[in-house]
Amino acid sequence: MTLRKFTTSMIITGFLLCGGAVQAASYQFGQLLAGNGPTNPYFADLEITDNGSGNWTFTLTALDLNTIFGSSSFIGSMAVDGVKPTSISTVAGGGVTAVNLQNGGGPTGIFDFRYDMINPKNDKLTGLESVTWHVGGLGSATLPGFNGELALHVQGIGSNGDSAWYVATSPVPEPETYAMLLAGLGLIGFMTRRKKRLAA
Numbered sequence: 001m002t003l004r005k006f007t008t009s010m011i012i013t014g015f016l017l018c019g020g021a022v023q024a025a026s027y028q029f030g031q032l033l034a035g036n037g038p039t040n041p042y043f044a045d046l047e048i049t050d051n052g053s054g055n056w057t058f059t060l061t062a063l064d065l066n067t068i069f070g071s072s073s074f075i076g077s078m079a080v081d082g083v084k085p086t087s088i089s090t091v092a093g094g095g096v097t098a099v100n101l102q103n104g105g106g107p108t109g110i111f112d113f114r115y116d117m118i119n120p121k122n123d124k125l126t127g128l129e130s131v132t133w134h135v136g137g138l139g140s141a142t143l144p145g146f147n148g149e150l151a152l153h154v155q156g157i158g159s160n161g162d163s164a165w166y167v168a169t170s171p172v173p174e175p176e177t178y179a180m181l182l183a184g185l186g187l188i189g190f191m192t193r194r195k196k197r198l199a200a
Contacts, residue, residue: 023049023050023143024047024048024049024050025047025048025143025144026045026046026047026048027045027046027047027048027150027168028042028044028045028168028169029042029043029044029045029046029152029166029167029168029169030042030043030044030166030168030169031166031167031168031169032164032165032166033107033108033148033151033164033165033166033167034107034108034164034165035107035154035157035162035163035164035165036157036158036160036162036163036164037069037154037157037162037163037164037166038068038069040169041068041069041166042063042169043062043063043064043065043068043069043154043166044060044061044062044063044075044152044166045060045061045063046058046059046060046061046078046150046168047059048143048144050143054085054136054137054138054139054140054141055134055135055136055138056085056134056135056136056138056143057132057133057134057135058099058115058132058133058134058135059130059131059132060075060078060117060125060130060131060132060152061129061130062074062075062095062125062126062127062128062129062130063127063128064127064128065126065127065128065154066127067127069154069156069157069158070156070157070158070159072156072161073126073127073154073155073156073157074118074124074125074126074154074155074156075117075124075125075126075152075153075154075155076116076117076118076124076125076153076154076155076163077102077105077114077115077116077117077118077152077153078114078115078117078150078151078152078153079105079106079111079113079114079150079151079153079165080111080112080113080114080115080144080149080150081106081110081111081112081144081148081149081150082112082141082144082149083112083138083139083141084101084103084112084113085101085135085136085137085138086136086137086138087135087136087137088100088101088115088133088134088135088136089133089134090131090132090133091131091132091133091134094129094130094131094132095117095124095125095126095129095130095131096117096118096119096123096124096125096129096131097119097123098119098123099115099116099117099131099133100115100116100119101113101114101115101116102114102115102116105153106151106153106165107151107165110148111151114153115133117131148167150167150168151165151166151167152165152166152167153165154166
């Protein structure tokens with residue numbers, strides 16, 4: 001193997017290692033799954049980071065819930081179809097004091113557990129607030145996907161205090177993903193151009 005090929009393979013390996021070190025995914029919520037609420041509002045962002053060794057970090061940010069759902073609305077829980085963690089800790093200073101693990105939840109029967117954000121009853125995740133929590137003990141579990149594995153429960157909707165469940169409308173690539181893609185495309189373009197120049 002020539003020095004040039006070895007160097008190129010080392011650069012590509014470096015990009016792959018950097019891109020695979022920490023997995024992250026962002027979700028935008030607003031597709032109605034069940035209940036009495038608007039059909040397609042965009043009302044919350046969720047960022048999940050896989051820190052390795054079965055440890056994840058979640059950050060849920062509520063947008064202007066008052067305008068979308070009414071002045072009494074809040075996000076009560078997030079149902080998950082997946083592996084339940086063995087430990088949880090809430091970062092202080094967020095919209096709620098504690099995020100708690102509970103069995104079951106969700107309207108379709110497919111969800112395995114939920115993260116509750118009402119503790120005590122008057123401690124709720126309301127509009128323009130966010131909360132971050134860490135979970136552990138997930139082993140080799142993968143990040144939840146975009147096929148309805150996560151659902152947010154919005155409560156206190158309108159004057160009747162209705163509720164509704166919403167799933168993510170679309171996954172949002174992380175900025176690091178774009179950076180890695182652009183770097184990879186640039187490297188491929190550079191190698192192709194150099195190969196043509198050498199052939200000429």
